[in-house]
Amino acid sequence: MVWEIGSGYFGCRNDDGSFNEERFAANASDDQVKMIEIKLSQGAKPGHGxxxxxxxVTAEIAEAREVPMGQDVISPPPIRPFLHRWS
Known part of the structure; x- marks a missing residue:
């Protein structure tokens, strides 16, 4: 499985949407994860950026992205945790 991580940090985020390094490490070491793809930017979404x-946010989406149902999910534009480590 390829785990794609974008600015929403789905699968490795804190409740406030910020990056969670411990959750990232735990999920990255899962035997099913064969590759990690990091999206360093995202395309513009006019009106809904x-x-x-x-x-x-259905039950399936909430479970997969580890976010609460019934709440807007914000994906901030920059994906900084990975940029400062290897730049």
Whole structure:
């Protein structure tokens, strides 16, 4: 499985949406994860930039992305934790 990490840090985020290094390390060491792809930027989304509206957060999405149901999910534009380590 390829684990793609974007600015939403899904699978490795704290409740406030910030990066969680411990959760990243735990999920990255899962035997199913064969490769990690890090999206350093995301395309523009006119009118909805970086927001997954609460109405679209189904139970399946909430579980997969480790976010609460019924709340907007914010994906900040920069993905800094990986930039400062290897730049």
């Amino acid at each position: 970086g927001i997954l509206p609460a109405a679209k």
